[in-house]
Amino acid sequence: MGGRRAFPRVCAAWWPPRGVCAGRGGDAGLQLPVRGFSKRPGPLGCQPFPGQLRPEHLSREELVVVLRAAVLDQKGPLVTLNKPQGLPVTGKPGELTLLSVLPELSQALGLGKQELQVVRASAKETSGLVLLSACPQTTSRLRKFFIHSRSAQKPTATYCAVTDGIPAASEGKIQAALKLEHMNGVDLAVPVRSASRKDILDGVKRTLSHFRVVASGSGCALVQLQPVTAFPCQLQVHMALQLCPVLGDHTHSARVASVLGRRFLLPAESTRPHGQVLDAALLRRLGLTPAQAALLPLHLHLHRLQLPGAGPRDAPTALLAPLPAYFSRTLQRLGLRLQ
Incomplete structure (x- = not known):
C-alpha cells in the first residue's frame, strides 16, 4: 500500500458501523483450553476469576492461539483484538509480551511478510482494545490522529x-x-x-x-x-x-x-x-x-475506542470490546449493569 489515498481505502473496507463490535469477540473468545487460563467450570471457590489469563504459564505458541482467538475484527492490514488482563504489551528482552509474538501472530492471521505494529493498546494490568496495523502508512495516520486528539483535549478512549x-x-x-x-x-x-x-x-x-x-x-x-x-x-x-x-x-x-x-x-x-x-x-x-x-484482577477495561471516519467528511466510528468474563461476573454479583 502507498500514496495519500491508501488510508481512506482501507478505512472504507474496515471500519464497522458506529457502536458495533464486529467479528468474533466476546467472552467466548477467551475461554480456551490452554494452561494459561482460569477455567470457567468447577467450584467457584477454586476458579473465582473465569477467563483470567496467566501469561507466565503460556508458551509462545499458546499465546499466539490466545491472541488469534481474541481478534475482534480483521480487514486488510488492520486488526483489532480484545487483550486479556495481565498481558504486557512491551517488556524486557526475552519476556513474553504482545510485541514479542507479533511476527507469529502476523503469520497466523495470513498477513505474510506484513508484520503487525501496535497502534493503540491497553496497559499490562488493563484488559480491552488493541489496535494493530500491518501498513506503515495506516499506522502513521492513526497515530497522528490520536496525538492530534490528545493535543485538542478530545478523549478517544473510554474505559x-x-x-x-x-x-x-x-x-x-x-x-x-x-x-x-x-x-x-x-x-x-x-x-x-x-x-x-x-x-x-x-x-x-x-x-x-x-x-x-x-x-x-x-x-x-x-x-x-x-x-x-x-x-x-x-x-x-x-x-x-x-x-x-x-x-x-x-x-x-x-x-x-x-x-x-x-x-x-x-x-x-x-x-x-x-x-x-x-x-x-x-x-x-x-x-x-x-x-x-488478594488475587483479584484489575477491573479496568478499555471498552471503546473512537477512530476517524473513512474520509475527511465522514463521521468518526467506534470500536467496542466485550468485558472479560470475571468483570461481567463481578457486575452480576454487585447488581450493576453496563447500559
Whole structure:
C-alpha cells in the first residue's frame, strides 16, 4: 500500500458501523483450553476469576492461539483484538509480551511478510482494545490522529472500571499533577501538590480524566473513564484520589484508609503498596475469601475506542470490546449493569 489515498481505502473496507463490535469477540473468545487460563467450570471457590489469563504459564505458541482467538475484527492490514488482563504489551528482552509474538501472530492471521505494529493498546494490568496495523502508512495516520486528539483535549478512549466506593459526584473531571517515583523497588505514580514550572521540567505532568458513574450499588460503582492525558496508571491514581480505588488495584488502593466509615488519603511517600483490602460485606457479595481477594484482577477495561471516519467528511466510528468474563461476573454479583 502507498500514496495519500491508501488510508481512506482501507478505512472504507474496515471500519464497522458506529457502536458495533464486529467479528468474533466476546467472552467466548477467551475461554480456551490452554494452561494459561482460569477455567470457567468447577467450584467457584477454586476458579473465582473465569477467563483470567496467566501469561507466565503460556508458551509462545499458546499465546499466539490466545491472541488469534481474541481478534475482534480483521480487514486488510488492520486488526483489532480484545487483550486479556495481565498481558504486557512491551517488556524486557526475552519476556513474553504482545510485541514479542507479533511476527507469529502476523503469520497466523495470513498477513505474510506484513508484520503487525501496535497502534493503540491497553496497559499490562488493563484488559480491552488493541489496535494493530500491518501498513506503515495506516499506522502513521492513526497515530497522528490520536496525538492530534490528545493535543485538542478530545478523549478517544473510554474505559470501564468497577470501584470500591462510589464517587461523590455522578460525573466530572479529575485533575492532578503526577510524577513517577521509585519506591520500595518499583516505580509508582504519585501526586504532586501545587506543581511548579521546575516540577514540570523535572518530569511532573499535569493529568486530566473525565468520569461518569454508570451504575452504583453494594458500596461499589461502575464508572466510565476517559483520559485526556496519558500517564502510567493515571486512571488508577485518579480514582484513588476520589477515595474510590479500582477493584483489583493492589498498588494505589493502599493510600485509601478508613476510620469509623470515613475515608481519607494516606501520604504516598509513607504508604507501602499491598494487596487491596475489602470489607467483609463486599467479600460476601463477591463470593470471595480474603485470600482470593488478594488475587483479584484489575477491573479496568478499555471498552471503546473512537477512530476517524473513512474520509475527511465522514463521521468518526467506534470500536467496542466485550468485558472479560470475571468483570461481567463481578457486575452480576454487585447488581450493576453496563447500559
